[in-house]
């Protein structure tokens with residue numbers, strides 16, 4: 646595994662954390678408008694949160710929307726994400742459809758990274774990773790806890806499991822119930838950086854209390870951060886321009 650992941654000239658895992666902006670349109674028209682409007686923000690990457698798309702259960706409509714999005718932002722690396730309801734997303738779909746959705750995205754030639762949730766059957770995760778890697782598509786293996794923050798040992802176990810499964814970018818997002826939980830997330834991130842840094846990881850503590858974790862990735866070891874254009878896809882996301890300023894302030898002083 647490489648310590649960096651390079652997508653369309655964006656080097657994740659080197660220098661300041663890269664800024665990813667989610668698009669969450671319910672229709673193709675909304676998605677096109679969002680894609681148009683984020684071009685002026687110049688994010689490093691864009692994430693399509695397909696669970697917000699009202700036709701997500703129609704594979705042809707998903708393919709059509711991908712073509713439209715790609716035609717507006719062909720130069721920006723695109724992450725394809727279906728976030729399940731159990732991990733804070735909008736919908737729940739069958740395992741079979743989850744596999745075919747992700748395989749279709751990976752095979753489309755229009756996405757650079759797909760997000761696969763760790764807490765699926767291992768066979769499901771492995772099948773999707775194999776298809777993605779065969780098509781030179783990178784894989785985020787993600788986990789979300791919208792209610793609390795597990796102990797640091799458990800956070801490390803989940804990120805290591807994502808590494809073992811062959812994820813290119815292990816990711817975890819947790820909810821703090823107090824500032825100590827933010828320290829737990831940062832400490833787990835730092836343990837990964839010090840002891841298991843064979844590839845970039847992505848971590849965040851959500852909501853207002855956790856904002857610091859979205860900014861301090863370069864110090865503690867998180868390579869990518871999610872910023873908001875107009876709407877947030879998770880609590881605690883900061884506007885892209887402010888985020889960029891903060892990331893460069895921290896970078897300049899390192």
Ligand SMILES: O=C1C[C@@](O)(C(=O)O)C[C@@H](O)[C@@H]1O
Pocket residue numbers: 667692694726728760787789816818849851871878879880882
């Ligand atoms: O997994 C993540 C991280 C996230 O939940 C956040 O907290 O910024 C936002 C989601 O859109 C993305 O898929």
